[in-house]
Every structure is written in structure tokens, then in C-alpha cells.
Amino acid sequence: MEPKEFIRDAQKSINWQITLKVIIIGFIAMVLLIPKFMILELIGERQKTADSSNQEVMQTWSLAQTVRGPVLMIPYLERSYDSNGKELGEKIQSCYVLPKTLKIDGEVFPEKRKRSIYETVVYESGINFSGNFGQPDFESLKISPEDVLWEKAILMVAISDLRGISDNVSLSFNGTEYAFLPGMENPLIGNNGISLPLNKLSKTSFPANFQFTLQLKGSESISFAPLGETTEVELHSSWNDPGFMGSFLPADHKIDNSGFTAKWKVLNFNRNFPQTWKNDEYRVTDADFGVRLVKVADHYQKSSRAAKYGIMVILFVFLAFFLNEIITKQKVHPFQYILVGFAILVFYLLLLSISEQIGFNPAYLISAIAVITMVFLYSRSFLKTWTNALIQALILTFSFVFIFVLLQLETFALLTGSIGLFAVLALTMFFTRKINWYGE
Numbered sequence: 001m002e003p004k005e006f007i008r009d010a011q012k013s014i015n016w017q018i019t020l021k022v023i024i025i026g027f028i029a030m031v032l033l034i035p036k037f038m039i040l041e042l043i044g045e046r047q048k049t050a051d052s053s054n055q056e057v058m059q060t061w062s063l064a065q066t067v068r069g070p071v072l073m074i075p076y077l078e079r080s081y082d083s084n085g086k087e088l089g090e091k092i093q094s095c096y097v098l099p100k101t102l103k104i105d106g107e108v109f110p111e112k113r114k115r116s117i118y119e120t121v122v123y124e125s126g127i128n129f130s131g132n133f134g135q136p137d138f139e140s141l142k143i144s145p146e147d148v149l150w151e152k153a154i155l156m157v158a159i160s161d162l163r164g165i166s167d168n169v170s171l172s173f174n175g176t177e178y179a180f181l182p183g184m185e186n187p188l189i190g191n192n193g194i195s196l197p198l199n200k201l202s203k204t205s206f207p208a209n210f211q212f213t214l215q216l217k218g219s220e221s222i223s224f225a226p227l228g229e230t231t232e233v234e235l236h237s238s239w240n241d242p243g244f245m246g247s248f249l250p251a252d253h254k255i256d257n258s259g260f261t262a263k264w265k266v267l268n269f270n271r272n273f274p275q276t277w278k279n280d281e282y283r284v285t286d287a288d289f290g291v292r293l294v295k296v297a298d299h300y301q302k303s304s305r306a307a308k309y310g311i312m313v314i315l316f317v318f319l320a321f322f323l324n325e326i327i328t329k330q331k332v333h334p335f336q337y338i339l340v341g342f343a344i345l346v347f348y349l350l351l352l353s354i355s356e357q358i359g360f361n362p363a364y365l366i367s368a369i370a371v372i373t374m375v376f377l378y379s380r381s382f383l384k385t386w387t388n389a390l391i392q393a394l395i396l397t398f399s400f401v402f403i404f405v406l407l408q409l410e411t412f413a414l415l416t417g418s419i420g421l422f423a424v425l426a427l428t429m430f431f432t433r434k435i436n437w438y439g440e
Contacts, residue, residue, distance in 0.1 A: 021325070024334050025318050029311065032341045036310045039348050043307060046352065047300040053118040058219040061113070061122045062164035065218035066288055068189050068225035069157030070171075070210060072097040072133055074201075077147040092152075095143060096188070096282075098275045100134040100207070102228025108237040110293050120219065121293045123237075124166065127214045129157075131228055134275075135206040141278050145203070153201040158190025158225075159216070167215040171196055174208050188283040221245065223290030226266035229275055233264040239293045246289030247271075262291060299355035299363070302407055306364075307348045309406070313399040314341050316424070317375075320395040323432065330384055340375055344396075347371040368400040 058064075078093045106127035113120045138148060155171065162182065169180040184193035216222075223246055224233055238259040244250055248270065253262040266289070268275060273282035317340060321332050347367050355363035376393035383389045402420055406413050 018326070021322065025322060025337060028334060028337050028341060029314055029318060032314055032345065033311060035342070035345050036307065039310070039345060039352075040304060040307050043300060043304045043352055046356070047304070050118045050300060053115045054120040057113050057115050057120040057122070061219055062217040063161040063219055064221040064223075065164055065216055066160040066190070066223040066225075066290070067127070067157065067214065067216070068227065068284055068288070069193070070099065070129065071156045071189050071227065071284070073154045073156055073186075074136065075149040075152045076138075076143050077149065079147070092149065093279055095136070095138070095141060095278050096276065097133060097136045098227045098229070099131040099210075100229045100275070102129070102131040102231045104129055104224055104231075104233040106235055108222060108235060108239065108291075108293070110237060110239040122219045123217070123222070123293060125214075125216045125218070125222060127216060128211070129214070130211040132210065133206060133208045135203075137276055141276060143278070150201050150203070151199050153198045155196045155198055156184045156186060156189060156193060157195070158184065158186070158193040159214075160190065160192060161218065162192050162194075164217040165194075165214065166217055169194060169212055169214060172211040173198070174205060180212070188280060188285070190285065221290060221292040223288040225284050225288050226271055227284060229268045231264070231266040234262070235291060236261050237293075241294045243292040243294035245292050247287045248289040264289060299360040302360045303348065303352045303355060305407055306351060306403055309403045310345065310348060313396070313403065314344050316399045317344065317392070317396050319428065320392050321379075324383065324388055324392070328384060328388065332382065336382060339378065343371055343375050343378070347400075364404060368397070372396050372400070
């Protein structure tokens with residue numbers, strides 16, 4: 001065989017070996033997706049177990065609370081007539097009157113309850129309600145004054161979970177004290193609650209001032225309905241990770257390490273029901289707003305997000321080992337790629353299991369150090385120099401740090417990730433621009 005033909009065959013052999021190695025590395029990366037998805041499924045199962053534990057704690061304590069009230073329900077007689085104007089009969093209907101002003105001021109005292117290794121946020125609260133009712137406008141509702149059954153009036157407050165009431169509730173109505181009674185079922189307002197018959201109510205009772213205080217336990221969140229013509233709510237808490245939710249956001253809020261203060265102001269123009277209505281024309285259950293005591297991105301959510309980046313970390317490291325092969329001419333066996341890939345996947349198992357015990361951030365640090373050290377020592381066993389092994393470890397370290405930074409970001413996570421990947425690709429192109437892939 002002539003020298004030129006021998007060189008040409010050798011070059012073809014080298015090209016084929018490089019192509020085959022790339023195919024093998026790609027195949028290994030695809031196969032490693034299987035255990036990656038298994039890890040994601042395991043994280044999901046642990047999350048469901050934690051949610052189940054949280055629900056058990058909340059069921060025995062009290063669920064998320066929604067308070068709607070007070071609402072004054074005044075029955076009236078609705079008469080029916082024939083075509084000649086003769087009265088055929090009458091039936092009792094309901095008229096609903098909402099407060100003219102409603103002020104809600106309270107403090108929420110959060111508490112963390114643990115069941116096994118799982119943690120649930122519950123709270124106790126003291127909520128003060130005050131305001132006044134204006135004179136009901138029966139004329140606009142076409143209700144005759146003589147048909148109003150004042151003696152059957154009922155004041156209602158809907159509370160989503162009555163087990164959360166931790167003290168007796170009394171109402172001050174025009175300076176007179178009344179004790180609320182348990183029980184209230186009205187789908188226009190809520191399925192559970194407390195009520196109070198106002199047997200002595202009359203037209204001369206208005207304007208009527210009211211005040212009552214709820215000592216209320218709950219879990220995760222507390223919400224209110226904007227029932228006043230003007231509704232003002234102010235909440236304080238030592239919880240410093242609030243999540244404002246519902247139909248209205250606070251007009252003003254302050255959040256710091258000592259907790260949060262939030263103030264809402266809602267007008268009757270901001271909602272889709274009036275101050276008075278008859279029968280079931282309106283319901284007030286769709287305008288709730290409040291605050292959730294958020295556990296910011298708990299360790300299961302963060303572990304799941306981190307694991308989704310697993311294939312990117314594997315590709316970074318595999319690329320580094322492959323370029324090391326090309327540059328140093330020292331081959332790395334496919335089995336060694338597999339072991340390094342599994343080491344990276346073990347990182348996510350360590351992260352999940354350790355974070356359940358000590359939290360996400362310290363678990364991430366411990367798991368990353370353990371895996372980086374293992375990969376560094378193992379790669380030194382088949383790479384030529386300590387420097388080459390150190391470079392591989394540094395690339396793995398960069399990958400873990402990059403993922404951790406992305407996990408801390410919310411609004412800019414996609415932007416940062418995209419720019420980071422662009423930079424990595426650009427650097428790879430720069431450092432490989434002079435490699436003679438064909439050996440010519």
C-alpha cells in the first residue's frame with residue numbers, strides 16, 4: 001500500500017472513530033434520561049406524601065379560612081295578584097343588606113407543625129370587624145314597608161371552617177351585646193358560619209353600628225369578602241413570605257424580616273354585586289381576597305426543578321470529557337462515561353433525601369461537594385494529569401453553581417439560563433476552533 005493511501009485510510013479510521021464516539025456518547029446521554037425521569041417520579045411521590053401529611057395536620061387543626069360578613073338578611077312578604085288585582089297569596093322571601101362601611105383589622109400568628117419529617121404552616125389569628133349598616137333601600141327593590149318582617153331579621157357571618165373558632169363570638173350592635181349562635185347555611189354567602197337573630201330590629205335601628213372579634217385558627221391562608229360599600233382590611237403577621245391572592249391586591253404593603261403588613265381598600269364599584277338585593281339575584285362568593293402564608297419554593301419544588309436540568313449537566317460534563325479526548329489524545333471508555341453520568345444522577349437522589357432533613361440549600365452544598373469530589377478522584381484514575389481531572393471537576397462545579405443560581409431566580413430564570421447557555425456554546429466554539437477534526 002502506498003504511503004498516501006495508508007495516510008488516507010488512517011484519517012478515515014480516525015474520522016470514523018470520532019463519529020462513532022460522538023454517537024456512543026449521545027446514546028449514553030439518552031439512556032441516562034430513563035433514570036432521570038425515575039428520579040423526577042420519585043420526587044413527585046415524595047411531594048404527594050408530604051401533601052398528604054399536610055392535609056392530615058390541617059384536617060386536625062383547621063383548614064384555610066374564608067370569612068364573609070356580616071350580612072343582614074331581612075325577610076319580607078311577597079304578594080301575588082290575579083289580573084283583576086285580587087290578592088292570590090303571599091310567601092316569605094329574603095332581602096340581603098350589606099354594610100355601608102366595613103373595617104377589618106387583625107393579626108395572624110403563624111406556627112410550623114411537623115408530622116414525621118414533613119412541615120405544615122398553620123396559624124392563629126385575632127380579627128376585629130367593625131362598621132355600620134345604612135338604612136335599607138326597600139323602595140328601590142319594590143318592597144312595601146308594611147311587608148318587611150323586621151322581627152325575623154338575621155345577621156350572618158360565613159366562616160369556611162367552624163372548627164377554627166377558638167373563643168365565643170359576641171356582637172355589639174348599636175351598643176347592645178348579643179351572642180352569636182352556631183350554624184348558617186346560605187349558598188349566596190357560604191355553606192358554614194354563625195348567625196344571630198335580631199328580634200328587636202326595626203326601621204329606627206338604622207344607621208346601625210356593629211363590632212365583633214373572631215379568634216380564628218386556620219392553615220395556609222385567610223381570605224375576606226369586600227362586603228362594605230367601602231371595605232378596608234389591614235393584616236399584620238410575623239410571616240415574611242406572604243402571597244397575596246384573590247380578586248384584589250393590597251393597596252399598600254410592607255414586607256421585611258420581621259413580617260408583613262398589608263392594607264386593602266375595596267369600593268362597591270370594584271365588585272359585581274350591589275349593597276342590597278332580593279332572593280338569589282346575587283352571590284358574594286366570587287370576590288374573596290386575602291393572603292397565603294407561602295413556603296417559598298419548598299425543597300420538593302426546588303429538587304424537581306434541579307432534576308429537570310440534569311441532562312444539561314450531563315451533556316456539559318460529557319462534552320468536557322470528549323474534548324479532553326480530542327485534545328490530549330487519551331481515550332475515555334464508554335463505561336467511564338456511564339459511571340460519571342450515574343454519579344451526576346446520584347447527586348439528585350442525595351439532594352432529595354438530605355433536603356428532607358436539613359433543607360434545600362445545605363443539602364445542595366453537601367450533595368454537590370460529595371459528587372464533585374467523587375468525579376474528580378475517579379477521573380484522575382484514567383486521565384493523564386491532575387490538571388485534566390481538576391478541569392473536569394471545575395466544569396462540573398460550574399454546572400452545579402449555574403443551576404443553583406437559576407433556582408434562586410424567578411422572573412429572570414429563563415433569561416439568565418438562555419444567556420448562560422449561549423456563553424457556554426460560544427466558549428466551546430472558541431476553544432475548539434483550531435482542532436483538526438479530520439487529522440489532515
